[in-house]
Amino acid sequence: MEAYTVLLVVIPLISAPLTALIANRHVAWGLSLLVGAATFVIALMLLQDVITGRVIHYELGGWKPPWGIEYVIDALNALVAVIVTAFALLSVLFGRQSVEREVHDSQLHLFYAAFQLVLLGLLGMALTGDIFNLFVFLEISSLSSYALIAMGHKRQALVASFNYLIAGTLGATFFLLGIGFLYAASGTLNMADIASRFEQYDAMALVITALLFILIGLALKAAAFPLHSWLPDAYTQAPSMVTVFLASTSTKVAVYVLIRCLYHVFPQEYWSQLLLPSFLLLSGCLGMLYGSYKAIQQDSIKRLLAYSSVAQLGYMIVGIGLNNETGLTATVVHMFNHAITKGALFMAAGMVFYRMHTTSLHQLRGAGKTMPWTTGAFVIGGLSLIGVPGTAGFISKWYLLQAALENNNYLVVASLLIASIMAIMYVWKIIEALYFDGEEKLHLHQVPSGQDIVAAMPLATLCCYLLVAACIYFGLYTDLSLDAAKTAAQSLFAGGPAR
Amino acid sequence: MNYPLMMIAALILPLIATVLISLLGRWPNIRESVSAVTAALLFAVIWWLFQAPAEAVTLVAAAPIESLKIAFSVSRLGILFALIASGLWLVTTIYAAGYMRAHYEKNQTRFFALFALAIASVMAIAFSDNLFTLFIFYEVLTVSTYPLVTHAGTSAARRGGKRYLLILMGSSIGFFLPAMIITWLSAGTLTFEHGGILQGKVDTSWLWVLMLLFMFGVSKAGLMPFHRWLPSAMVAPTPVSALLHAVAVVKAGVFTLLKVVLFIVGPDFLAQSELSQYLLIVPMLTILLASLVAMTRNNLKERLAYSTVSQLSYIVLGAFMLNQSGLIGGTMHLAMHAFAKITLFFAAGAILVATHKTKVSELNGLGRQMPFTFVFFAIGAMSIIGLPFFGGMWSKWYLVNGAVEFTGQPVMQWSLSITLMISTLLNIWYLLTIPMHAFFKPATDNSTFKEAPVSCLIAMAVPAAMCIYFFFDPHLIYDLASEIVTGDGQ
Numbered sequence: 001m002e003a004y005t006v007l008l009v010v011i012p013l014i015s016a017p018l019t020a021l022i023a024n025r026h027v028a029w030g031l032s033l034l035v036g037a038a039t040f041v042i043a044l045m046l047l048q049d050v051i052t053g054r055v056i057h058y059e060l061g062g063w064k065p066p067w068g069i070e071y072v073i074d075a076l077n078a079l080v081a082v083i084v085t086a087f088a089l090l091s092v093l094f095g096r097q098s099v100e101r102e103v104h105d106s107q108l109h110l111f112y113a114a115f116q117l118v119l120l121g122l123l124g125m126a127l128t129g130d131i132f133n134l135f136v137f138l139e140i141s142s143l144s145s146y147a148l149i150a151m152g153h154k155r156q157a158l159v160a161s162f163n164y165l166i167a168g169t170l171g172a173t174f175f176l177l178g179i180g181f182l183y184a185a186s187g188t189l190n191m192a193d194i195a196s197r198f199e200q201y202d203a204m205a206l207v208i209t210a211l212l213f214i215l216i217g218l219a220l221k222a223a224a225f226p227l228h229s230w231l232p233d234a235y236t237q238a239p240s241m242v243t244v245f246l247a248s249t250s251t252k253v254a255v256y257v258l259i260r261c262l263y264h265v266f267p268q269e270y271w272s273q274l275l276l277p278s279f280l281l282l283s284g285c286l287g288m289l290y291g292s293y294k295a296i297q298q299d300s301i302k303r304l305l306a307y308s309s310v311a312q313l314g315y316m317i318v319g320i321g322l323n324n325e326t327g328l329t330a331t332v333v334h335m336f337n338h339a340i341t342k343g344a345l346f347m348a349a350g351m352v353f354y355r356m357h358t359t360s361l362h363q364l365r366g367a368g369k370t371m372p373w374t375t376g377a378f379v380i381g382g383l384s385l386i387g388v389p390g391t392a393g394f395i396s397k398w399y400l401l402q403a404a405l406e407n408n409n410y411l412v413v414a415s416l417l418i419a420s421i422m423a424i425m426y427v428w429k430i431i432e433a434l435y436f437d438g439e440e441k442l443h444l445h446q447v448p449s450g451q452d453i454v455a456a457m458p459l460a461t462l463c464c465y466l467l468v469a470a471c472i473y474f475g476l477y478t479d480l481s482l483d484a485a486k487t488a489a490q491s492l493f494a495g496g497p498a499r
Numbered sequence: 500m501n502y503p504l505m506m507i508a509a510l511i512l513p514l515i516a517t518v519l520i521s522l523l524g525r526w527p528n529i530r531e532s533v534s535a536v537t538a539a540l541l542f543a544v545i546w547w548l549f550q551a552p553a554e555a556v557t558l559v560a561a562a563p564i565e566s567l568k569i570a571f572s573v574s575r576l577g578i579l580f581a582l583i584a585s586g587l588w589l590v591t592t593i594y595a596a597g598y599m600r601a602h603y604e605k606n607q608t609r610f611f612a613l614f615a616l617a618i619a620s621v622m623a624i625a626f627s628d629n630l631f632t633l634f635i636f637y638e639v640l641t642v643s644t645y646p647l648v649t650h651a652g653t654s655a656a657r658r659g660g661k662r663y664l665l666i667l668m669g670s671s672i673g674f675f676l677p678a679m680i681i682t683w684l685s686a687g688t689l690t691f692e693h694g695g696i697l698q699g700k701v702d703t704s705w706l707w708v709l710m711l712l713f714m715f716g717v718s719k720a721g722l723m724p725f726h727r728w729l730p731s732a733m734v735a736p737t738p739v740s741a742l743l744h745a746v747a748v749v750k751a752g753v754f755t756l757l758k759v760v761l762f763i764v765g766p767d768f769l770a771q772s773e774l775s776q777y778l779l780i781v782p783m784l785t786i787l788l789a790s791l792v793a794m795t796r797n798n799l800k801e802r803l804a805y806s807t808v809s810q811l812s813y814i815v816l817g818a819f820m821l822n823q824s825g826l827i828g829g830t831m832h833l834a835m836h837a838f839a840k841i842t843l844f845f846a847a848g849a850i851l852v853a854t855h856k857t858k859v860s861e862l863n864g865l866g867r868q869m870p871f872t873f874v875f876f877a878i879g880a881m882s883i884i885g886l887p888f889f890g891g892m893w894s895k896w897y898l899v900n901g902a903v904e905f906t907g908q909p910v911m912q913w914s915l916s917i918t919l920m921i922s923t924l925l926n927i928w929y930l931l932t933i934p935m936h937a938f939f940k941p942a943t944d945n946s947t948f949k950e951a952p953v954s955c956l957i958a959m960a961v962p963a964a965m966c967i968y969f970f971f972d973p974h975l976i977y978d979l980a981s982e983i984v985t986g987d988g989q
Contacts, residue, residue, distance in 0.1 A: 388672065394563075395563055428665075476563050477561055482564075
């Protein structure tokens with residue numbers, strides 16, 4: 001099993017340049033599909049292997065850590081790898097038609113090459129046990145996602161991408177500086193090594209500086225409030241497929257790295273004495289409320305969902321800030337549940353855009369009658385986003401609620417409930433516009449004639465409904481998601497993967 | 500036969516019917532036969548479960564979180580509800596086959612398929628083993644009946660549907676869900692148990708909040724001010740109004756409240772807290788106000804809807820009296836009202852099909868042209884009023900007994916009795932005048948009308964006959980009700 005680990009990174013690494021060189025859009029799509037499928041299968045096998053609590057160590061090139069780079073896979077990052085690869089596969093399937101419309105033909109092969117690089121970067125971040133290696137992968141994924149976002153069909157995509165570039169580079173720089181300080185203090189870059197000898201240098205002021213730099217860098221990448229400003233524009237302007245992929249994976253991986261750093265690099269006892277948990281709670285709660293509030297005010301579906309992502313990231317940050325095992329379980333399981341929920345919703349938004357050439361709600365009034373299936377996806381995905389029992393969203397919120405009550409933190413409980421009510425409002429806003437409004441005739445833009453054949457997206461609809469079904473399935477049968485999250489949270493609290 | 504297997508059959512049969520009906524859309528006769536045969540089978544299965552010695556079997560379908568399971572088990576109250584719903588489903592199918600064709604309704608396949616789906620969720624509600632399961636299928640019932648409400652597809656139908664969805668889902672997520680979470684946090688379980696699970700786990704100041712959350716969260720029970728969805732739902736075709744909005748959906752609401760009082764909070768615990776005499780004010784006001792509003796409505800179906808709102812509160816009232824007679828009366832009324840109100844709705848639909856009249860004021864003199872329809876209407880009306888020779892009398896009898904036995908402040912005891920009395924008078928006024936005018940007032944125009952289709956008449960005759968039958972032999976319902984209240988056969 002160990003040997004497969006590295007394949008997760010090697011496969012996209014080989015395929016991406018090939019895709020760029022062959023320069024044929026059909027081959028590019030086929031290769032991306034293959035990469036997605038292969039990595040997904042491997043990730044699933046890895047998860048099955050580690051879900052019981054086993055930890056896989058893989059030494060790259062046979063160099064012993066801490067000198068060489070090692071990959072460490074436990075339940076937590078195996079779950080993250082499954083999320084990332086599953087969404088890579090689904091977005092490629094979903095994007096077959098929509099990408100051809102939204103991205104210029106001459107750029108298609110480059111688009112898919114960049115897409116594979118993002119996948120490579122995200123997987124690398126998830127798997128590596130070396131903090132500098134993590135930075136490298138972070139940069140790979142960020143740089144290629146700037147390119148992907150910039151390929152959006154509107155000119156504003158360039159601005160959105162540029163904003164993201166500035167924010168992302170700032171974040172990466174902060175992260176790198178933090179690593180530098182940590183290296184100066186500890187003399188090593190291996191995460192486990194840093195953690196195991198932490199008592200030797202935890203009194204140094206350098207360490208706390210390192211912690212802060214790393215945190216701020218990651219918070220920027222994870223779009224934690226108030227460092228979220230790049231996210232709504234980027235998600236709105238990017239091609240639909242990119243939005244689906246990034247929304248369900250990239251911020252989740254950043255949250256994962258945050259968890260990894262907080263529990264496996266810096267010991268938990270070290271930072272829980274600082275004000276940090278309170279800051280995380282504050283950021284999370286404000287993020288939840290602010291994101292939901294802004295979501296209610298948006299007119300574009302994509303933008304609305306993007307702000308809702310800011311809110312949902314708040315839930316994950318709160319789970320970390322609560323600093324107990326249940327909270328951490330909630331965060332991890334919400335990473336998974338929110339990925340499927342938001343993936344389904346952004347796919348539905350993508351299909352609306354493909355069909356109607358707009359995502360603006362006031363232009364889409366009554367479109368639900370021409371697109372009943374898509375509207376159905378919005379309804380079920382929306383229910384999961386709200387957290388109605390029987391859907392995936394309920395599971396994570398239930399755990400978060402329990403975690404908050406364990407700490408007797410009623411402020412969190414209150415913001416959780418208020419944010420849920422606000423979620424009802426913004427989900428209802430979509431449903432109302434699509435289904436209940438619309439006495440007037442639809443104004444379609446640039447829709448070629450004979451549109452029904454053009455607009456049918458069987459493959460995309462299938463992908464979307466796969467995720468919709470997952471929203472319900474994982475609300476009822478939680479063996480996979482919840483067990484992985486519980487194992488992960490337990491091992492994190494036990495103090496790092498066993499050697 | 501095997502007990503768990505029959506439980507599964509009760510849950511699965513309507514689902515199978517849903518699938519079959521949607522596949523058989525091209526052959527309407529076969530489609531309706533499938534619907535009717537399934538309904539008959541379902542009724543037989545539930546009758547078997549009713550007769551068989553009770554086994555404590557719990558079917559666990561899924562357990563998303565430990566201690567929060569989706570599980571089903573058979574309780575006597577569930578049997579009662581399932582018997583009513585499945586039996587009347589059969590009658591309604593026969594009625595609907597005539598009505599929908601005579602009315603040239605569109606999308607009939609979708610109509611019958613969703614109808615079966617709604618019954619499937621009703622079965623899941625009736626047999627739910629815990630509040631969590633009940634909540635999920637409570638929501639499924641809302642969603643699956645929504646397209647039935649907006650069946651006509653007109654903007655009025657969509658407006659009505661929007662209100663239906665908003666009130667039912669909003670209140671259940673806003674109030675019912677928090678109430679469920681509070682219950683779980685205090686008791687650590689949501690499983691229905693005889694005598695309740697909250698005894699000693701919650702103090703009175705919280706129980707107060709909790710009860711209000713339940714009462715207003717379960718807005719399918721139609722307690723004011725969350726009753727507006729029911730009149731809005733009257734834009735639906737008449738079979739939907741008849742089975743779903745006089746029996747299945749609204750009874751799911753009061754069923755939930757009965758379950759909460761009997762098996763979650765526990766009548767003894769609620770009685771100790773002495774809260775019920777204040778909580779009673781809500782159903783009392785609903786009974787009176789809804790009756791008053793019903794008098795002002797000229798649209799027949801809307802008048803019946805407000806009458807339903809008022810009658811539902813009888814059941815809630817009976818539950819909150821917290822004594823044997825009140826609880827038995829409330830439970831019996833669940834059944835008696837179902838038979839009477841479905842007869843009234845069927846008659847209203849028959850009038851609509853035959854004459855295209857929807858207003859009460861247009862019905863003068865019609866009785867001589869449609870004698871059967873109006874006789875059935877009169878039977879239903881008299882049963883609801885609670886006159887002798889009709890089943891409705893017994894449930895009112897026990898409710899009045901319950902009011903007399905009520906052990907709160909004397910003021911409340913008096914106002915309970917007075918409420919029941921005034922409401923009966925109002926019922927006579929707004930229900931019985933309709934057949935009276937139809938028979939004895941001169942017709943306003945000279946056009947002649949035929950009787951309703953035969954299948955409609957047959958379907959009306961069955962529940963009307965039940966209304967009379969249960970006056971002479973109420974043992975079936977009385978025994979079930981007293982078993983439920985005393986906890987035998989749990």
